[in-house]
Amino acid sequence: MTTPSPLRERTPDATRVEPDEIRVGKDVIEILTTGMYVSPVTVYREYIQNAADSIDAARADGTLGRGQKGEVSVAFDHAARAVTVRDNGAGIAGKDAPGILLAIGGSAKRGTNARGFRGVGRLSGLAYCRMLQFRTKAAGEGRITTVTWDCRGLRERLADSAFGGDLRRVVADSVTVTQEKAEDRGAHFFEVRLNDIARLRNDTLLNEKQIAQYLAQVAPLAFDKEFSFAHQIEKHLAEAVRQQPVSLTVAGGDVRRPYKDELPFPAGAHTLRLRDIEFVEFADVDGGAGAVGWIGHHDYVRSLPTGLGVRGLRARYGDIQVGESNLFEDCFKESRFNGWTVGELHILDRRIVPNARRDNFEVNHHTYNLLVQLGPLAAKITQRCRTASVARNAVQIVRNIIAATAARLKERRSFDRAELSRLKSSVQSAATKAKRIEDAVTRQELEKQLARLAKKLTKVTPKRGASAVAIDEATALVTKVVTNREQARKLIERLRKLCE
Numbered sequence: 453m454t455t456p457s458p459l460r461e462r463t464p465d466a467t468r469v470e471p472d473e474i475r476v477g478k479d480v481i482e483i484l485t486t487g488m489y490v491s492p493v494t495v496y497r498e499y500i501q502n503a504a505d506s507i508d509a510a511r512a513d514g515t516l517g518r519g520q521k522g523e524v525s526v527a528f529d530h531a532a533r534a535v536t537v538r539d540n541g542a543g544i545a546g547k548d549a550p551g552i553l554l555a556i557g558g559s560a561k562r563g564t565n566a567r568g569f570r571g572v573g574r575l576s577g578l579a580y581c582r583m584l585q586f587r588t589k590a591a592g593e594g595r596i597t598t599v600t601w602d603c604r605g606l607r608e609r610l611a612d613s614a615f616g617g618d619l620r621r622v623v624a625d626s627v628t629v630t631q632e633k634a635e636d637r638g639a640h641f642f643e644v645r646l647n648d649i650a651r652l653r654n655d656t657l658l659n660e661k662q663i664a665q666y667l668a669q670v671a672p673l674a675f676d677k678e679f680s681f682a683h684q685i686e687k688h689l690a691e692a693v694r695q696q697p698v699s700l701t702v703a704g705g706d707v708r709r710p711y712k713d714e715l716p717f718p719a720g721a722h723t724l725r726l727r728d729i730e731f732v733e734f735a736d737v738d739g740g741a742g743a744v745g746w747i748g749h750h751d752y753v754r755s756l757p758t759g760l761g762v763r764g765l766r767a768r769y770g771d772i773q774v775g776e777s778n779l780f781e782d783c784f785k786e787s788r789f790n791g792w793t794v795g796e797l798h799i800l801d802r803r804i805v806p807n808a809r810r811d812n813f814e815v816n817h818h819t820y821n822l823l824v825q826l827g828p829l830a831a832k833i834t835q836r837c838r839t840a841s842v843a844r845n846a847v848q849i850v851r852n853i854i855a856a857t858a859a860r861l862k863e864r865r866s867f868d869r870a871e872l873s874r875l876k877s878s879v880q881s882a883a884t885k886a887k888r889i890e891d892a893v894t895r896q897e898l899e900k901q902l903a904r905l906a907k908k909l910t911k912v913t914p915k916r917g918a919s920a921v922a923i924d925e926a927t928a929l930v931t932k933v934v935t936n937r938e939q940a941r942k943l944i945e946r947l948r949k950l951c952e
Contacts, residue, residue: 492580492656493666497810498573499537499644500524500671501772504698506541506642511696515542515591515640526667526702528660533649534581535657539698543590543640549597550629553586556619572808574644578603580657582648591640595631602626664702668710669761672771673697678712681729685746688731692744693798694771710761711748711794717760722753724760726794734825736801736818743804743822745797747833752840755791762794765826767813769799774806774813783826789834839890846888850898853882857905861912869914877928879906 507522509515516522524539544552556572577584584601606626609615617625649657656662667673674697675682686695700707715724726748736742747765756763764777780797781790803818813819857875867875883902889895927944934940 492652493663494810495576495580495646495657496526496537496663496667497670497772498576500667500698500700501770502573503537503539503541503642504672504770504772506539506543507698508541508696510540510542510640513542516540522696522698524698524700526663526700528658528703530658532647533658534645534647535649536643536645538641538643540641543642544588544597545590546593546595546597546631549586549588549599553599554623554627556623577644577646578606580650580652581646583646585643585645585647587641587643587645589634589639589641592637594634594637596634598630598632600628600630602628660703664705664707665710665761667700667702668707669766670773671698671700671707673700673707673709676708676710676712678714679709679726680713681726681746681748682711684729688746689744689798692741692800697771715760715762718757724750724756724762724794726750732795732797732829734797734822736803737821740801742801742818742825743797743799746795747829748794749836750794752792752837753844755788756794764790765793765795765797765830767797767799769804769806771798772810774799775811779812780823780826780830783823784830784834786834789830789837792837793833843888843890846885847894847898850882850886850889850902853878854898854901854905857909861905861908867912867914872909872912872914876906876909879909880928 503524504522507516507524511522522540524537527536527538529535553574556575574586578601582604584603586599587596589596603626606622609617609622609625615622646657654662675685689695711726713726717723728749730747730749732745732747733741734743745765748762758777765780765783766777767774767779778787778790781787784790799813799822801818801822803816804822805814805816806812807814857879860875879902883899883906886895886898886902889898926947930940930943930947934943
Protein backbone atom coordinates (compact mmCIF):
# COMPACT_ATOMS: atom_id res chain seq x y z
CA MET A 453 0.00 0.00 0.00
CA THR A 454 1.39 3.37 -1.02
CA THR A 455 1.87 5.89 1.77
CA PRO A 456 0.29 9.23 0.82
CA SER A 457 2.69 12.11 0.38
CA PRO A 458 2.70 14.58 3.29
CA LEU A 459 2.10 17.32 0.71
CA ARG A 460 -1.17 15.67 -0.31
CA GLU A 461 -2.46 15.33 3.25
CA ARG A 462 -4.64 18.28 4.20
CA THR A 463 -6.32 19.24 7.38
CA PRO A 464 -10.10 19.69 7.15
CA ASP A 465 -9.84 23.47 7.03
CA ALA A 466 -7.04 23.60 4.42
CA THR A 467 -7.75 25.09 0.98
CA ARG A 468 -5.94 24.53 -2.29
CA VAL A 469 -3.83 27.36 -3.73
CA GLU A 470 -4.95 28.33 -7.23
CA PRO A 471 -2.39 29.10 -9.98
CA ASP A 472 -3.79 32.62 -10.42
CA GLU A 473 -2.86 33.39 -6.84
CA ILE A 474 0.85 32.73 -7.52
CA ARG A 475 2.85 35.75 -8.67
CA VAL A 476 6.31 35.39 -10.22
CA GLY A 477 8.11 38.68 -9.65
CA LYS A 478 9.91 40.67 -12.33
CA ASP A 479 13.30 40.25 -10.63
CA VAL A 480 13.46 36.66 -11.85
CA ILE A 481 14.69 38.03 -15.18
CA GLU A 482 17.65 39.70 -13.46
CA ILE A 483 18.47 36.51 -11.57
CA LEU A 484 18.50 34.55 -14.84
CA THR A 485 20.78 37.02 -16.64
CA THR A 486 23.33 39.04 -14.66
CA GLY A 487 22.82 36.83 -11.61
CA MET A 488 23.35 33.59 -13.55
CA TYR A 489 26.50 34.11 -15.62
CA VAL A 490 29.77 35.20 -14.02
CA SER A 491 31.73 35.87 -17.21
CA PRO A 492 30.17 37.79 -20.13
CA VAL A 493 31.80 35.53 -22.75
CA THR A 494 29.64 32.63 -21.59
CA VAL A 495 26.77 34.13 -23.62
CA TYR A 496 28.57 32.87 -26.73
CA ARG A 497 28.75 29.35 -25.29
CA GLU A 498 24.98 29.43 -24.64
CA TYR A 499 24.17 30.51 -28.20
CA ILE A 500 26.61 28.02 -29.77
CA GLN A 501 25.09 25.27 -27.61
CA ASN A 502 21.58 26.15 -28.82
CA ALA A 503 22.89 26.28 -32.40
CA ALA A 504 24.41 22.80 -32.05
CA ASP A 505 21.11 21.43 -30.73
CA SER A 506 19.25 23.03 -33.64
CA ILE A 507 21.71 21.49 -36.12
CA ASP A 508 21.23 18.08 -34.48
CA ALA A 509 17.47 18.50 -34.90
CA ALA A 510 17.95 19.39 -38.58
CA ARG A 511 20.04 16.24 -39.09
CA ALA A 512 17.42 14.13 -37.31
CA ASP A 513 14.46 15.33 -39.39
CA GLY A 514 16.35 15.36 -42.68
CA THR A 515 16.45 19.15 -43.07
CA LEU A 516 20.22 18.78 -43.23
CA GLY A 517 21.06 16.01 -45.64
CA ARG A 518 23.84 13.48 -45.25
CA GLY A 519 27.14 15.15 -46.03
CA GLN A 520 25.83 18.65 -45.33
CA LYS A 521 27.77 20.55 -42.68
CA GLY A 522 26.20 22.06 -39.63
CA GLU A 523 27.43 25.64 -39.83
CA VAL A 524 27.59 28.38 -37.20
CA SER A 525 29.00 31.84 -37.76
CA VAL A 526 29.78 34.68 -35.37
CA ALA A 527 29.92 38.00 -37.21
CA PHE A 528 30.90 41.38 -35.75
CA ASP A 529 29.72 44.87 -36.70
CA HIS A 530 32.03 47.12 -34.71
CA ALA A 531 30.49 50.34 -36.01
CA ALA A 532 27.07 49.35 -34.69
CA ARG A 533 28.59 47.48 -31.72
CA ALA A 534 26.63 44.40 -32.75
CA VAL A 535 27.24 40.66 -32.99
CA THR A 536 25.24 38.08 -34.95
CA VAL A 537 25.34 34.35 -34.21
CA ARG A 538 23.70 32.37 -37.03
CA ASP A 539 23.25 28.64 -37.65
CA ASN A 540 21.77 26.53 -40.43
CA GLY A 541 19.84 24.31 -38.05
CA ALA A 542 16.17 23.41 -38.21
CA GLY A 543 14.92 26.86 -37.19
CA ILE A 544 11.53 27.40 -35.58
CA ALA A 545 8.18 27.57 -37.36
CA GLY A 546 6.63 31.04 -37.27
CA LYS A 547 3.51 29.93 -35.39
CA ASP A 548 5.65 28.31 -32.68
CA ALA A 549 8.38 30.94 -32.35
CA PRO A 550 6.75 33.28 -29.76
CA GLY A 551 5.69 30.45 -27.49
CA ILE A 552 9.10 28.75 -27.60
CA LEU A 553 11.28 31.84 -27.43
CA LEU A 554 9.30 33.52 -24.64
CA ALA A 555 9.07 30.43 -22.43
CA ILE A 556 11.27 31.09 -19.40
CA GLY A 557 12.60 27.97 -17.74
CA GLY A 558 10.23 25.83 -19.79
CA SER A 559 12.37 24.17 -22.44
CA ALA A 560 10.93 21.39 -24.58
CA LYS A 561 14.44 19.89 -24.65
CA ARG A 562 14.21 18.46 -21.11
CA GLY A 563 14.22 14.69 -21.21
CA THR A 564 15.85 14.58 -24.66
CA ASN A 565 19.50 14.17 -25.69
CA ALA A 566 19.83 17.91 -26.25
CA ARG A 567 22.69 19.73 -24.54
CA GLY A 568 20.49 22.49 -23.10
CA PHE A 569 17.25 21.82 -21.27
CA ARG A 570 16.52 24.62 -18.78
CA GLY A 571 15.20 27.21 -21.21
CA VAL A 572 17.20 30.16 -19.86
CA GLY A 573 20.39 30.22 -21.97
CA ARG A 574 18.88 32.35 -24.71
CA LEU A 575 18.24 35.10 -22.12
CA SER A 576 21.95 35.45 -21.30
CA GLY A 577 22.42 38.28 -23.79
CA LEU A 578 19.76 40.50 -22.17
CA ALA A 579 22.24 41.89 -19.63
CA TYR A 580 24.84 43.02 -22.18
CA CYS A 581 23.09 44.86 -25.01
CA ARG A 582 20.41 47.47 -25.67
CA MET A 583 18.37 45.26 -27.98
CA LEU A 584 18.35 41.46 -28.37
CA GLN A 585 16.79 39.89 -31.46
CA PHE A 586 15.97 36.30 -32.36
CA ARG A 587 15.30 35.77 -36.08
CA THR A 588 14.26 32.35 -37.36
CA LYS A 589 12.74 30.46 -40.23
CA ALA A 590 11.90 26.80 -40.77
CA ALA A 591 12.31 25.13 -44.17
CA GLY A 592 9.33 25.60 -46.48
CA GLU A 593 7.94 28.69 -44.76
CA GLY A 594 7.45 31.97 -46.59
CA ARG A 595 8.13 34.28 -43.65
CA ILE A 596 10.91 35.09 -41.19
CA THR A 597 9.83 35.61 -37.59
CA THR A 598 11.67 38.08 -35.36
CA VAL A 599 11.29 38.28 -31.59
CA THR A 600 12.83 41.51 -30.26
CA TRP A 601 13.66 42.32 -26.64
CA ASP A 602 13.97 45.97 -25.64
CA CYS A 603 16.74 45.37 -23.09
CA ARG A 604 17.04 49.00 -22.08
CA GLY A 605 13.31 49.26 -21.39
CA LEU A 606 13.45 45.94 -19.56
CA ARG A 607 16.20 47.20 -17.24
CA GLU A 608 14.29 50.42 -16.59
CA ARG A 609 11.23 48.45 -15.50
CA LEU A 610 13.34 46.21 -13.29
CA ALA A 611 14.88 49.26 -11.61
CA ASP A 612 11.55 51.09 -11.24
CA SER A 613 10.27 50.46 -7.72
CA ALA A 614 6.90 51.93 -8.73
CA PHE A 615 6.38 49.35 -11.48
CA GLY A 616 4.00 46.78 -10.00
CA GLY A 617 3.90 44.28 -12.83
CA ASP A 618 4.96 40.68 -12.46
CA LEU A 619 7.24 38.63 -14.74
CA ARG A 620 4.64 38.19 -17.48
CA ARG A 621 3.85 41.89 -17.50
CA VAL A 622 7.47 43.02 -17.75
CA VAL A 623 8.12 40.57 -20.59
CA ALA A 624 4.98 41.62 -22.48
CA ASP A 625 6.01 45.28 -22.18
CA SER A 626 9.57 44.57 -23.39
CA VAL A 627 9.03 42.19 -26.32
CA THR A 628 7.66 42.62 -29.84
CA VAL A 629 7.10 39.97 -32.52
CA THR A 630 7.27 40.80 -36.23
CA GLN A 631 7.29 38.88 -39.49
CA GLU A 632 8.76 39.62 -42.89
CA LYS A 633 8.61 37.92 -46.25
CA ALA A 634 11.40 35.42 -46.94
CA GLU A 635 13.12 35.42 -50.31
CA ASP A 636 14.05 31.74 -50.13
CA ARG A 637 11.33 29.34 -48.92
CA GLY A 638 13.85 26.52 -48.65
CA ALA A 639 16.09 28.39 -46.24
CA HIS A 640 16.21 27.38 -42.58
CA PHE A 641 18.15 29.14 -39.85
CA PHE A 642 18.21 30.64 -36.39
CA GLU A 643 19.94 33.94 -35.72
CA VAL A 644 20.74 35.80 -32.52
CA ARG A 645 21.69 39.45 -32.81
CA LEU A 646 22.99 41.53 -29.90
CA ASN A 647 22.67 45.23 -30.79
CA ASP A 648 24.48 48.15 -29.14
CA ILE A 649 26.61 45.95 -26.88
CA ALA A 650 27.71 47.38 -23.53
CA ARG A 651 31.31 48.51 -23.14
CA LEU A 652 33.03 46.12 -20.78
CA ARG A 653 36.65 45.79 -19.73
CA ASN A 654 38.80 45.14 -22.82
CA ASP A 655 35.53 45.34 -24.78
CA THR A 656 35.29 41.60 -24.19
CA LEU A 657 32.12 40.89 -26.15
CA LEU A 658 33.51 42.52 -29.30
CA ASN A 659 37.04 41.13 -28.94
CA GLU A 660 37.15 38.79 -31.94
CA LYS A 661 40.42 37.09 -30.95
CA GLN A 662 39.33 36.45 -27.37
CA ILE A 663 35.95 35.09 -28.46
CA ALA A 664 37.57 32.76 -31.01
CA GLN A 665 40.02 31.43 -28.40
CA TYR A 666 37.20 30.88 -25.91
CA LEU A 667 34.91 29.07 -28.35
CA ALA A 668 37.81 26.93 -29.60
CA GLN A 669 37.97 25.48 -26.09
CA VAL A 670 34.27 25.10 -25.24
CA ALA A 671 32.35 24.52 -28.50
CA PRO A 672 31.69 21.11 -30.18
CA LEU A 673 34.36 21.52 -32.87
CA ALA A 674 36.66 19.29 -34.88
CA PHE A 675 40.30 18.93 -33.83
CA ASP A 676 42.98 21.06 -35.45
CA LYS A 677 44.54 19.61 -38.60
CA GLU A 678 47.97 19.83 -36.92
CA PHE A 679 46.93 17.37 -34.20
CA SER A 680 48.10 13.95 -35.39
CA PHE A 681 46.27 12.11 -32.58
CA ALA A 682 42.86 13.44 -33.69
CA HIS A 683 41.82 10.37 -35.71
CA GLN A 684 42.98 8.00 -32.97
CA ILE A 685 40.91 9.86 -30.36
CA GLU A 686 37.82 10.15 -32.56
CA LYS A 687 37.95 6.45 -33.46
CA HIS A 688 38.35 5.37 -29.82
CA LEU A 689 35.50 7.56 -28.55
CA ALA A 690 33.16 6.97 -31.51
CA GLU A 691 31.05 4.25 -29.86
CA ALA A 692 30.45 6.16 -26.64
CA VAL A 693 30.53 9.87 -27.47
CA ARG A 694 28.26 11.77 -29.81
CA GLN A 695 30.77 13.34 -32.16
CA GLN A 696 29.04 15.64 -34.63
CA PRO A 697 31.18 18.77 -34.58
CA VAL A 698 29.85 21.97 -36.06
CA SER A 699 31.75 24.09 -38.54
CA LEU A 700 32.37 27.41 -36.75
CA THR A 701 33.66 30.67 -38.12
CA VAL A 702 34.37 33.73 -35.99
CA ALA A 703 34.82 36.99 -37.89
CA GLY A 704 35.24 34.89 -41.04
CA GLY A 705 38.03 32.71 -39.62
CA ASP A 706 37.74 28.94 -39.19
CA VAL A 707 37.86 27.87 -35.53
CA ARG A 708 38.94 24.42 -34.31
CA ARG A 709 39.89 22.81 -31.01
CA PRO A 710 43.28 24.18 -29.85
CA TYR A 711 45.15 20.87 -29.42
CA LYS A 712 48.22 20.44 -31.65
CA ASP A 713 51.29 18.20 -31.64
CA GLU A 714 53.41 21.22 -30.71
CA LEU A 715 52.42 24.47 -29.01
CA PRO A 716 55.14 27.04 -28.24
CA PHE A 717 55.00 28.73 -24.86
CA PRO A 718 54.73 32.53 -24.81
CA ALA A 719 58.13 34.23 -25.30
CA GLY A 720 59.50 30.94 -26.67
CA ALA A 721 60.73 29.62 -23.31
CA HIS A 722 59.53 26.06 -24.01
CA THR A 723 57.42 24.08 -26.47
CA LEU A 724 54.65 21.73 -25.42
CA ARG A 725 55.07 18.52 -27.41
CA LEU A 726 52.33 15.92 -27.08
CA ARG A 727 54.07 12.57 -27.52
CA ASP A 728 51.49 9.97 -26.55
CA ILE A 729 47.77 9.52 -25.83
CA GLU A 730 46.35 7.46 -22.97
CA PHE A 731 42.64 6.60 -22.93
CA VAL A 732 40.70 6.43 -19.66
CA GLU A 733 37.26 5.14 -18.69
CA PHE A 734 35.23 5.44 -15.48
CA ALA A 735 32.18 3.45 -14.43
CA ASP A 736 28.86 4.83 -13.26
CA VAL A 737 27.27 3.58 -10.04
CA ASP A 738 25.64 0.68 -11.93
CA GLY A 739 28.88 -0.49 -13.50
CA GLY A 740 28.19 0.97 -16.93
CA ALA A 741 30.29 3.56 -18.76
CA GLY A 742 30.05 6.81 -16.79
CA ALA A 743 32.76 8.80 -18.55
CA VAL A 744 35.48 8.27 -21.14
CA GLY A 745 38.36 10.47 -22.13
CA TRP A 746 41.98 10.88 -23.09
CA ILE A 747 45.17 12.23 -21.56
CA GLY A 748 47.93 13.75 -23.70
CA HIS A 749 51.37 12.95 -22.29
CA HIS A 750 54.28 15.31 -22.85
CA ASP A 751 57.63 16.11 -21.25
CA TYR A 752 56.01 17.56 -18.12
CA VAL A 753 58.52 20.42 -18.07
CA ARG A 754 56.34 22.76 -16.04
CA SER A 755 52.83 24.08 -15.50
CA LEU A 756 51.19 24.99 -18.81
CA PRO A 757 50.33 28.64 -19.56
CA THR A 758 46.60 29.40 -19.66
CA GLY A 759 47.03 31.10 -23.02
CA LEU A 760 47.72 27.80 -24.79
CA GLY A 761 44.06 26.83 -24.31
CA VAL A 762 44.86 23.20 -23.43
CA ARG A 763 45.81 23.42 -19.75
CA GLY A 764 44.05 21.13 -17.28
CA LEU A 765 41.82 18.07 -17.36
CA ARG A 766 38.57 19.36 -18.88
CA ALA A 767 35.01 18.06 -18.76
CA ARG A 768 32.67 17.89 -21.75
CA TYR A 769 28.96 17.16 -21.70
CA GLY A 770 27.37 16.66 -25.11
CA ASP A 771 30.80 17.74 -26.41
CA ILE A 772 30.35 21.19 -24.83
CA GLN A 773 32.88 22.10 -22.16
CA VAL A 774 31.58 22.42 -18.60
CA GLY A 775 33.44 24.80 -16.31
CA GLU A 776 37.00 25.93 -16.85
CA SER A 777 40.42 24.28 -16.92
CA ASN A 778 40.48 24.06 -13.10
CA LEU A 779 37.22 22.06 -12.76
CA PHE A 780 38.94 18.88 -11.50
CA GLU A 781 41.93 20.39 -9.70
CA ASP A 782 40.57 19.34 -6.28
CA CYS A 783 41.05 15.71 -7.37
CA PHE A 784 44.80 16.33 -7.21
CA LYS A 785 46.42 16.21 -3.75
CA GLU A 786 48.52 19.11 -5.02
CA SER A 787 46.16 21.12 -7.23
CA ARG A 788 49.06 22.69 -9.14
CA PHE A 789 49.60 19.44 -11.04
CA ASN A 790 46.25 19.85 -12.80
CA GLY A 791 48.00 22.74 -14.56
CA TRP A 792 50.56 20.25 -15.96
CA THR A 793 47.77 18.07 -17.40
CA VAL A 794 46.36 17.93 -20.94
CA GLY A 795 43.18 15.97 -21.57
CA GLU A 796 39.41 15.77 -21.89
CA LEU A 797 36.76 13.77 -20.06
CA HIS A 798 33.41 13.19 -21.80
CA ILE A 799 30.54 12.65 -19.37
CA LEU A 800 28.25 9.81 -20.47
CA ASP A 801 26.17 9.29 -17.32
CA ARG A 802 23.13 11.54 -17.82
CA ARG A 803 22.65 11.63 -14.05
CA ILE A 804 25.80 13.76 -13.84
CA VAL A 805 24.15 17.03 -14.81
CA PRO A 806 25.74 20.45 -15.46
CA ASN A 807 24.44 23.11 -13.10
CA ALA A 808 22.47 26.08 -14.43
CA ARG A 809 25.62 28.18 -14.96
CA ARG A 810 27.44 25.21 -16.55
CA ASP A 811 30.50 26.09 -14.48
CA ASN A 812 30.31 22.75 -12.60
CA PHE A 813 28.05 19.74 -12.09
CA GLU A 814 25.10 19.40 -9.75
CA VAL A 815 26.11 17.85 -6.44
CA ASN A 816 24.83 14.27 -6.16
CA HIS A 817 26.28 10.82 -5.53
CA HIS A 818 26.73 10.20 -9.27
CA THR A 819 29.05 13.19 -9.48
CA TYR A 820 30.88 12.11 -6.32
CA ASN A 821 31.30 8.62 -7.79
CA LEU A 822 33.17 10.12 -10.72
CA LEU A 823 35.31 12.43 -8.59
CA VAL A 824 36.41 9.56 -6.34
CA GLN A 825 37.54 7.58 -9.39
CA LEU A 826 39.49 10.56 -10.70
CA GLY A 827 41.73 10.51 -7.60
CA PRO A 828 43.96 7.62 -8.76
CA LEU A 829 44.28 9.16 -12.23
CA ALA A 830 45.34 12.47 -10.68
CA ALA A 831 47.88 10.62 -8.51
CA LYS A 832 49.26 8.86 -11.59
CA ILE A 833 49.68 12.15 -13.46
CA THR A 834 51.33 13.70 -10.40
CA GLN A 835 53.81 10.82 -10.27
CA ARG A 836 54.66 11.35 -13.94
CA CYS A 837 55.31 15.02 -13.22
CA ARG A 838 57.64 14.17 -10.34
CA THR A 839 59.43 11.41 -12.28
CA ALA A 840 59.97 13.75 -15.21
CA SER A 841 61.40 16.39 -12.84
CA VAL A 842 63.84 13.85 -11.33
CA ALA A 843 64.88 12.73 -14.81
CA ARG A 844 65.49 16.31 -15.98
CA ASN A 845 67.60 17.04 -12.89
CA ALA A 846 69.56 13.85 -13.51
CA VAL A 847 70.28 14.88 -17.10
CA GLN A 848 71.55 18.28 -16.01
CA ILE A 849 73.72 16.87 -13.21
CA VAL A 850 75.24 14.22 -15.49
CA ARG A 851 75.97 16.76 -18.22
CA ASN A 852 77.63 19.09 -15.72
CA ILE A 853 79.87 16.26 -14.44
CA ILE A 854 80.78 15.24 -17.98
CA ALA A 855 81.63 18.83 -18.92
CA ALA A 856 83.72 19.44 -15.77
CA THR A 857 85.64 16.13 -16.06
CA ALA A 858 86.30 16.57 -19.78
CA ALA A 859 87.59 20.11 -19.19
CA ARG A 860 89.95 18.93 -16.45
CA LEU A 861 91.35 16.15 -18.63
CA LYS A 862 92.20 18.69 -21.33
CA GLU A 863 94.36 20.68 -18.91
CA ARG A 864 98.10 19.97 -18.86
CA ARG A 865 98.34 20.07 -15.09
CA SER A 866 99.18 16.82 -13.38
CA PHE A 867 96.74 15.13 -11.00
CA ASP A 868 97.32 14.36 -7.35
CA ARG A 869 95.82 11.18 -5.96
CA ALA A 870 92.97 12.88 -4.07
CA GLU A 871 91.79 14.87 -7.12
CA LEU A 872 91.92 11.83 -9.37
CA SER A 873 89.93 9.86 -6.82
CA ARG A 874 87.28 12.59 -6.65
CA LEU A 875 86.93 12.67 -10.44
CA LYS A 876 86.54 8.89 -10.61
CA SER A 877 83.94 9.05 -7.84
CA SER A 878 81.93 11.80 -9.56
CA VAL A 879 81.90 9.87 -12.87
CA GLN A 880 80.76 6.76 -11.03
CA SER A 881 78.02 8.76 -9.28
CA ALA A 882 76.94 10.25 -12.62
CA ALA A 883 76.63 6.76 -14.11
CA THR A 884 74.23 5.85 -11.29
CA LYS A 885 72.15 9.00 -11.86
CA ALA A 886 72.04 8.37 -15.59
CA LYS A 887 69.96 5.24 -14.97
CA ARG A 888 67.09 7.54 -13.81
CA ILE A 889 66.84 9.22 -17.21
CA GLU A 890 63.64 8.06 -18.92
CA ASP A 891 64.48 9.05 -22.49
CA ALA A 892 66.42 6.07 -23.83
CA VAL A 893 68.30 7.99 -26.52
CA THR A 894 69.54 10.64 -24.06
CA ARG A 895 70.39 8.02 -21.44
CA GLN A 896 72.43 5.86 -23.82
CA GLU A 897 74.37 8.83 -25.21
CA LEU A 898 75.30 10.10 -21.74
CA GLU A 899 76.28 6.61 -20.58
CA LYS A 900 78.64 6.31 -23.57
CA GLN A 901 80.28 9.62 -22.70
CA LEU A 902 80.70 8.57 -19.06
CA ALA A 903 82.24 5.25 -20.09
CA ARG A 904 84.79 7.06 -22.28
CA LEU A 905 85.68 9.43 -19.42
CA ALA A 906 86.04 6.55 -16.94
CA LYS A 907 88.41 4.80 -19.34
CA LYS A 908 90.51 7.94 -19.75
CA LEU A 909 90.73 8.41 -15.96
CA THR A 910 92.09 4.86 -15.51
CA LYS A 911 95.01 5.79 -17.76
CA VAL A 912 95.95 8.89 -15.73
CA THR A 913 99.03 8.50 -13.53
CA PRO A 914 98.81 10.70 -10.43
CA LYS A 915 101.74 12.45 -8.79
CA ARG A 916 103.69 10.49 -6.19
CA GLY A 917 102.65 11.06 -2.64
CA ALA A 918 100.40 9.79 0.07
CA SER A 919 97.54 7.65 -1.14
CA ALA A 920 94.22 9.47 -0.88
CA VAL A 921 90.60 8.52 -1.52
CA ALA A 922 87.73 11.00 -1.94
CA ILE A 923 85.30 10.83 0.98
CA ASP A 924 82.35 10.42 -1.42
CA GLU A 925 84.02 7.40 -2.99
CA ALA A 926 84.76 5.92 0.44
CA THR A 927 81.19 6.39 1.69
CA ALA A 928 79.83 4.85 -1.52
CA LEU A 929 82.00 1.79 -0.93
CA VAL A 930 80.87 1.54 2.69
CA THR A 931 77.21 1.72 1.66
CA LYS A 932 77.75 -0.94 -0.96
CA VAL A 933 79.81 -3.39 1.14
CA VAL A 934 78.43 -3.02 4.69
CA THR A 935 74.96 -4.57 4.78
CA ASN A 936 74.07 -3.43 8.31
CA ARG A 937 72.66 0.08 7.88
CA GLU A 938 73.45 1.20 11.43
CA GLN A 939 77.07 0.03 11.20
CA ALA A 940 77.44 1.66 7.80
CA ARG A 941 76.12 4.95 9.19
CA LYS A 942 78.57 4.91 12.14
CA LEU A 943 81.51 4.08 9.86
CA ILE A 944 80.66 6.90 7.48
CA GLU A 945 80.40 9.37 10.38
CA ARG A 946 83.89 8.38 11.61
CA LEU A 947 85.36 8.70 8.10
CA ARG A 948 83.91 12.19 7.77
CA LYS A 949 85.39 13.21 11.16
CA LEU A 950 88.85 12.05 9.98
CA CYS A 951 88.55 14.39 7.04
CA GLU A 952 87.60 17.44 9.08
